Ligand code: SF4
């Protein structure tokens with residue numbers, strides 16, 4: 001079956017195509033070049049006056065795993081949405097079905113859960129397997145697990161650490177590694193309430209800097225495309241931009257990705273002790289080649305924060321709205337905390353957080369290095385992306401909202417002085433090609449021959465950019481029409497993206513002993529095989545290539 | 553040739569600890585746990601076929617073919633508009649199919665242990681809550697308070713695996729274990745070598761008073777507890793660096809106010825975290841309660857007691873309570889799904905009863921239709937969730953009776 005998308009205005013940044021009138025051809029779920037078509041074209045879709053982009057990719061969205069389920073359970077009173085085409089679950093903690101429907105209707109075709117606890121990986125994958133339409137994947141959390149900290153404490157070689165990291169990627173079916181509050185979650189279990197970048201944990205005598213160094217190195221050595229995904233120390237604390245900068249330095253120039261950097265770019269100036277340090281952070285972002293970030297923009301309204309960072313979440317529970325929360329220590333592996341929260345436009349701090357996120361977007365010189373996220377649902381639910389795109393593309397719209405916020409934030413932000421408006425080219429880069437590149441998804445985010453035919457078509461004639469991005473008129477997943485004119489046409493089930501660098505199996509022997517001695521399950525049971533993913537979990541695995549052969 | 557002495561590892565589906573270190577010897581379609589004389593071995597072995605096992609579908613007292621049984625179920629459901637599915641324990645694939653079936657047929661779904669679930673999640677839905685998990689408790693907890701004695705019957709290996717383990721990553725000295733309630737002398741005696749155990753025989757109704765009393769600097773006698781004993785408890789608690797409170801809700805269900813007991817424990821733990829570290833670790837029921845709660849929550853937003861109405865799942869913990877629905881005759885047909893339950897299934901003759909159950913299922917009276925289905929972890933591979941809701945296990949199959957799975961049947965009926 002061959003489908004032709006005819007005469008659309010195509011954006012394919014990976015191939016340096018920007019707003020070019022072009023045809024796109026699809027054969028058996030993949031993109032095919034015109035010259036290689038050997039059969040007759042079965043279907044022609046007229047895309048005149050339409051914008052054609054690869055399906056969007058969300059590289060940081062909390063869509064599966066224990067903490068999401070805790071939020072769903074905790075916030076039962078919010079599950080009262082009336083829209084008959086979905087279930088009644090709330091968009092701040094949506095069901096798996098609603099997650100898939102809302103994403104595909106916005107033209108998102110691939111999403112990544114950034115906090116996959118290794119011990120909870122089976123659940124996270126099973127949940128994500130029940131999300132229709134999208135392809136997915138996860139970043140396994142390391143750096144607070146007792147096994148890793150023991151490796152560091154015992155001065156294990158980088159090569160052993162690399163084996164462990166590669167083993168975790170394989171065993172948990174992940175595509176990347178994330179560290180959350182490096183060492184801090186573990187330190188909290190020993191009753192430490194804060195851990196700065198160069199502060200030693202009381203029990204293991206290890207600093208966050210060492211953890212970041214070892215893990216960035218491991219991913220680099222293994223050739224894993226996605227650099228270490230870092231949720232820095234001191235999340236949300238005024239003045240934390242300094243520790244964010246120290247975390248950047250800890251990578252020693254190796255690739256590193258800082259996540260929801262908005263929450264990590266706070267100064268402590270002014271009479272309220274809270275100010276923007278977006279300029280300081282952006283200077284680093286613009287200067288250092290191997291540094292990327294996603295923003296974690298906040299939006300005003302009710303949401304729920306969920307994080308592996310039990311240390312921070314326990315500190316934040318005082319701000320819970322409504323007044324309930326949960327934190328958990330998990331299996332000598334990690335932790336989690338779920339705290340519902342309402343961002344208020346009348347609040348000085350929340351208004352400034354909103355401005356800081358936008359400042360970072362607008363100060364970023366290279367759209368290949370900054371990604372559009374709200375850290376769903378921590379900053380806002382992912383359904384606010386079209387609104388966020390409008391804030392970036394429309395200065396007047398942005399300033400109108402800014403003018404309604406508490407006036408005193410203007411002393412602590414430069415947002416009102418930033419005239420930049422994002423272009424469609426830049427939006428296409430930051431929501432498609434750039435995330436595909438930083439994750440090593442060769443067949444996503446582009447229209448090269450052989451790539452997955454995940455395609456989103458927007459109506460150029462819709463003047464309101466938010467409306468245009470909220471309701472693409474056509475969404476194609478794996479070559480099949482999933483959404484047409486706002487209607488779901490066919491349920492399609494995606495796959496799970498992983499990466500599997502090589503490792504010395506000897507690490508499994510040591511781990512097996514560790515599990516038998518200290519864990520409450522066996523290593524065998526902890527490992528998720530491809531076959532299990534396929535048959536029991538319910539999502540087939542797609543293994544992406546490493547960048548190169550392992551170095552050590 | 554016989555396949556005897558084929559040693560396999562079983563991942564146990566029969567309680568929420570889901571131990572995965574059980575060695576069994578299989579012989580054709582029977583198996584035997586290699587560990588002798590322990591409560592769990594007997595329990596696991598009891599699911600072997602015996603002369604009362606039913607391996608073919610039955611309509612009333614007559615054997616029928618599977619297709620006849622399915623046709624009969626179709627007829628029963630078709631004529632009626634209210635069908636209730638009661639989950640007495642099944643793996644993830646069963647829960648997924650149950651939901652799919654309910655969405656096609658507009659059914660209600662409830663888990664037989666929902667009443668316990670709602671006691672526990674109340675604290676998460678109303679207040680703050682600090683939780684911990686099995687491996688954390690094993691390795692980090694220097695002090696464990698066990699409220700109520702049923703927990704050790706329910707999950708017999710909790711003691712050896714978690715409360716008094718041989719190894720512990722971070723602890724240098726023996727754990728302090730406080731047993732609150734009526735524990736047998738044998739249990740206490742057995743624990744003495746492995747930990748510092750203190751048994752306080754105490755009325756669980758007074759839990760709130762007990763926990764409050766430990767916070768006060770001025771110790772007084774409280775009802776049922778001497779000042780001396782209170783001082784002993786307080787000393788242990790105050791010294792702890794990582795304190796775990798554990799219970800199973802069925803121990804509280806006959807008390808005057810189970811919710812109050814659970815929230816006072818939770819409040820106590822939250823408070824303890826102001827200066828030290830602590831966590832709650834409730835042990836959930838043995839009927840795959842956690843599996844049902846987790847899967848239904850991610851698929852619908854609600855943990856149980858849901859009904860498919862007008863294209864969506866609605867939840868009402870009172871209106872969709874299976875016990876009340878049946879008692880009030882608001883239901884025409886009940887489909888019981890029971891793949892791991894060792895107890896007798898209550899068949900209420902007010903309604904039509906269909907049972908998809910393991911071959912050794914016993915009933916208070918014969919259901920209208922019975923289809924024997926496989927046991928996850930014995931007959932087929934599956935996924936189940938452990939009590940702490942963070943770990944899930946991959947169950948293996950160890951015999952091949954060729955029984956259909958719950959999923960097979962529900963998918964054919966949907
Ligand atoms: S404790 Fe529970 S899971 Fe473990 S063997 Fe006994 S019944 Fe099975």
Ligand SMILES: [Zn+2]
Nearest residue numbers: 060114260375
């Ligand atoms: Zn996040």
